[in-house]
Every structure is written in C-alpha cells, then in structure tokens.
Amino acid sequence: MKILSVVGARPQFVKLAAVADAAAEAEGVEHVIVHTGQHYDAAMSDVFFADLRIPAPDVNLGSGSGTHGRQTGSMLAAMDEVLEEHRPDWVLVYGDTNSTLAGTLSAVKMHLRVAHLEAGLRSFNRRMPEEHNRVLTDHAADLLLAPTEVAREHLAAEGLAERTVVVGDVMTDVCLRVAAAVRDQPLRLPEGIDPAADFAVATIHRADNTDDPERLRAIVRGLQSLDMPLALLAHPRLVAKAEAAGIDLAGGAVRVGEPLAYPDLVAAVQRARAVVTDSGGLQKEAYLLGTPCTTVRTETEWVETLENGWNQLVADPADLPAAVGRPRPTADRPDHYGDGQAAQRVVALLQERAR
Numbered sequence: 001m002k003i004l005s006v007v008g009a010r011p012q013f014v015k016l017a018a019v020a021d022a023a024a025e026a027e028g029v030e031h032v033i034v035h036t037g038q039h040y041d042a043a044m045s046d047v048f049f050a051d052l053r054i055p056a057p058d059v060n061l062g063s064g065s066g067t068h069g070r071q072t073g074s075m076l077a078a079m080d081e082v083l084e085e086h087r088p089d090w091v092l093v094y095g096d097t098n099s100t101l102a103g104t105l106s107a108v109k110m111h112l113r114v115a116h117l118e119a120g121l122r123s124f125n126r127r128m129p130e131e132h133n134r135v136l137t138d139h140a141a142d143l144l145l146a147p148t149e150v151a152r153e154h155l156a157a158e159g160l161a162e163r164t165v166v167v168g169d170v171m172t173d174v175c176l177r178v179a180a181a182v183r184d185q186p187l188r189l190p191e192g193i194d195p196a197a198d199f200a201v202a203t204i205h206r207a208d209n210t211d212d213p214e215r216l217r218a219i220v221r222g223l224q225s226l227d228m229p230l231a232l233l234a235h236p237r238l239v240a241k242a243e244a245a246g247i248d249l250a251g252g253a254v255r256v257g258e259p260l261a262y263p264d265l266v267a268a269v270q271r272a273r274a275v276v277t278d279s280g281g282l283q284k285e286a287y288l289l290g291t292p293c294t295t296v297r298t299e300t301e302w303v304e305t306l307e308n309g310w311n312q313l314v315a316d317p318a319d320l321p322a323a324v325g326r327p328r329p330t331a332d333r334p335d336h337y338g339d340g341q342a343a344q345r346v347v348a349l350l351q352e353r354a355r
C-alpha cells in the first residue's frame, strides 16, 4: 500500500514525524513525502526533518510564499504531475494550511482517495484562512481522521459522520515522546532570560494579529508590560510585519529570539511559567506539558484546553499581563488528546481501507 503525504508548513512536519515512524514500522507500507515548499527557511523546515528524524522529502514543489491564491495555485499546478507519477492508494493531508487544500484539490480531481488528518477542527471564524482550508478539505476528503470527540461532533453536524473516525491526536504522540527525551536538556532561550527563574514563552503569527499595525502594536505593548521576562520566538511573518509598521518587538519584558527547533521548543515550554500564543499546536503542547497558556484570539479550535483554566482566551491585548500572571491552575488536565498511539491507528486504518 502506498501513502503519499503532502506537507509544507511547520506544524505539519511535527505531525508527519509521527506518521513517518508508524509507516516505517508497518509491514507493506510505502510512504512518499511531498513538501510543497510553503515554509522554506531552514529554521521553519529543515531542522524539523533533522531533529525529528523524518526521511527527506521525495519531492519538493518549491512553491514558496505569495498571496493565498498564488501560493495555493502554484502548489496545485505542481501536484498533478507528482500524483500522476506516484498514483498512491491514499493521499494524506494534514491540518489546515494552504498546502493541505492544494494537496486535497489536486488528488480528488484525479479520483485519488484523500484522508484528512486533524479533521473536524473548527474556529467558526471565517476571517481565518485556515478555517476555509479545514472546511473545504473535510468536505472533499474521503476519510476524516478526527483527533477528538469534539471534532467528530463538528463533522457530524456538517453531515460527514459516515466518513469520520476518531484516531486521537498525532501531535500528542510526538510531543510526549520528545518531552521525555529533553527533560534535563539545557534551554536555548534568547539572551537575558534566566532559565532558573520564572519566564514566559511566546509565539505570534496569525494574520489577524500581525497584519493590522494597530493590533500588532497593542499586542507588543501587552507583551512588553508582563511582569516576567518573555522569550518571543519570532515567526518570519511577525518580523516582516513589525518591521514594515516600524514596531520594535524588543523592549520591556520581551527578549526576541529565532523560532526554535521542536525539541528546544518543547524543553522551553516544559520549564516555562507561562505560554502566550496564537498558534493552535502550541496551545495544545502547553496543555500536554502542564504549562498555563494565554491565547491571543477570540476563539480556539482546541476547546478542551480551556477546561479548568489551563488555557485562557484574551481578545484585548491590554488584558495580557493579568492573564499571563494568573496563578497556575491546580485542577486536572483530562486526557482529551489520546494515548500517544494515534499515528499507528492512522496507518492501520489506511491499510485496512486500501483498495
């Protein structure tokens, strides 16, 4: 059986790590990896393949950045040839990026079967490009691999129950494995942060937070006025938008650093006093690692993290210092995201349902 995975952006490489391992362990599975080239900086791509020991991509489409239509279109145009050559039993697409949508569209039009990993997540915020990518992908795909019960309910409400299987969350597989390996590793934090004292870790990259200069300025001001030092691991979009708007990211509590490799990120989150983010993956990683998270958005797809106060949504950046400084919750973190074996379940299911 041949599975062809389409990936392109940072969070997809983490999910791919789990699937690539499970595919290598399973008997009779050939796994082809296609990298669209959406993320191309070494720190956003290569280090993930190296650190998570993912086999090098078989194909790189080299699509790069651009407006949504141009970026998605260039991937779509390049995918046809790849699928014609490989003719997989399953095209496996991951999450909610433009790479997910391009891989899906190309495959379904060639009558190849598509499985969507991390199906059924919804923010119900139509301003987010990711929300359109999720909805369109779920409705086009043949098999919907849902991470949670809540995701299954969303799919059922859209008439997609028959195509849905809850498999658990593959990011949990990787996060738990890496967390155990890096427990005592020295931290790679930006200069000026004492790893032995309280510190926070932040990432901000969503268009809604970065692309309006007033909003971005307010967020940076909120972060700078925290009462503990904060490592801001700056995504290229954040750096570019701040520069264009004349906003200095560093200052006050904020120390700016480059995006971290995945094991370094997990080590930092594990030891941090708090996380501030608008990333989906990081909210969940903070939850799994028991670090309180503050999410700079009006909603989250990972609603389970809000239970018992482990994650808190903050729409107004002026509220950041109070939210980030809140006491660490003492209540439980129920095991909503599976048992760390989701990827094995995915590969077994694809094998079972291969024609």
Ligand code: UD1
Binding pocket: 009, 010, 011, 038, 039, 040, 041, 042, 044, 045, 065, 066, 096, 097, 098, 099, 129, 130, 205, 206, 207, 235, 236, 237, 240, 279, 280
């Ligand atoms: C994308 C995904 C988002 C995911 C995120 C993880 C979409 C619509 N969004 O957002 O779901 O959470 O990846 O990081 O697919 N850039 C670089 N170097 C890189 C990659 C990007 O400099 O290696 C810059 C480019 O100027 C680009 C900008 O960052 O225009 C944004 O990149 P893009 O791929 O459009 O989306 P992300 O914000 O990364």
